[in-house]
Amino acid sequence: AQSVTQLGSHVSVSEGALVLLRCNYSSSVPPYLFWYVQYPNQGLQLLLKYTTGATLVKGINGFEAEFKKSETSFHLTKPSAHMSDAAEYFCAVTLGTGGFKTIFGAGTRLFVKA
Amino acid sequence: NAGVTQTPKFQVLKTGQSMTLQCAQDMNHEYMSWYRQDPGMGLRLIHYSVGAGITDQGEVPNGYNVSRSTTEDFPLRLLSAAPSQTSVYFCASRTTGTVSFETQYFGPGTRLLVL
Numbered sequence: 299a300q301s302v303t304q305l306g307s308h309v310s311v312s313e314g315a316l317v318l319l320r321c322n323y324s325s326s327v328p329p330y331l332f333w334y335v336q337y338p339n340q341g342l343q344l345l346l347k348y349t350t351g352a353t354l355v356k357g358i359n360g361f362e363a364e365f366k367k368s369e370t371s372f373h374l375t376k377p378s379a380h381m382s383d384a385a386e387y388f389c390a391v392t393l394g395t396g397g398f399k400t401i402f403g404a405g406t407r408l409f410v411k412a
Numbered sequence: 413n414a415g416v417t418q419t420p421k422f423q424v425l426k427t428g429q430s431m432t433l434q435c436a437q438d439m440n441h442e443y444m445s446w447y448r449q450d451p452g453m454g455l456r457l458i459h460y461s462v463g464a465g466i467t468d469q470g471e472v473p474n475g476y477n478v479s480r481s482t483t484e485d486f487p488l489r490l491l492s493a494a495p496s497q498t499s500v501y502f503c504a505s506r507t508t509g510t511v512s513f514e515t516q517y518f519g520p521g522t523r524l525l526v527l
Contacts, residue, residue, distance in 0.1 A: 307452065330513040341416070341502055341518030342455075349513040388454060392513065398443075398462065399470060400516065402454040 300325040302391050304403035312411045317361075317376040319406045321389030324370060331372040332390040332400070333363055342388060348372065359383070384410045414438050416519035418503050424525045425493040433488040433522050435503030443506045444486040445516070448472065448499040455502065461486055462508075493526045500524070 305320040323329055330349050334342040346357025353365040359382075363374045372389060389403040419434045437444065445460035447470075457470030461480040475497060477489040486505075490497060500523050504516040 302454075304454075332515075334518075339521075341520050342504075342516075343518070344515045347513065347515065390455075398460055398468065399457055400445075402447075402456070404452055404454040 300329065300391055300401050302389050302401050302403035304387075304389050304406050306406055307404065308407050308409065310409040310411060311379045313381055314378050317374070317379045317383065317408065319374040319387050319389075319408065321363075321372045321374065321403060322370055323372065323389070323391045325391060329391045331363075331365060332392070333357065333361070333372075333374050334388045334390060334402075336386045336388065336405075338385075345374070345387070379408075379410045381410050381412065384408055416503055416505055416517050418501075418519035418522050420522060421520070422523045422525075424527065425490075426527055427494060429493050431490050431493065433490075433501055433503075433524070435486045435488065435519060436484050437486075437503075437505040437517070438484065439505065439507075439517070440483060441505035441517075442483070442508045443514075444480065445470070445504050446476070446478065446486070446488045447502045447504065448497075449502060449521075450499050458488065458501075490524075493524075495526045498524060498526045 301324045303322045332347045333345040336342045346355045348365045356362045361376045386405045386407045392400045416437045442463045446458040447455040459478040461467045503519040506514045506516045
């Protein structure tokens, strides 16, 4: 069965510092991987996704993630945090062809200190 | 283009009451889904639909009912509300059911409190 583990329910960084949010998955078949962001009192919106091909994926707002099959990881990074990045971030996985169900991680809330 | 809309935004129910959470999308998406979001648990799939007349269960379907009579609408029914159903509910849609790497588009959510 597929699952997603996000390490750290809360991460706090200073403005301008590196953002690193960790995600590990388990899947018996090649997965499709997603990062979504949720701002307070809003729905989720897609940051980036990995399907096939290049393992380094660039998303919106300067975020990127690298798919590492050997480590079953899909960590999200941003070189320099902005105050506006404060939100909750969700990693998610969907199985390949015919995968009707997306499994979400528990989420990581990012705090950005001035 | 309104995207995915949900009504109501907030609802308070008493235990045992029933209600319907509405979800509509205007993007002609075949695939629609309902999630509930609880603190520390992320989003969990309740039910999904890959087209009009076709629905299936997700991870946590008990106590919920769905139907899909049109492409646009996918209502979620709580048959007899329980305090354990206090949660934030999100509806989402994507283009097709068979291409699972497509982006899901989420509604703004319905916050439900069951007393």
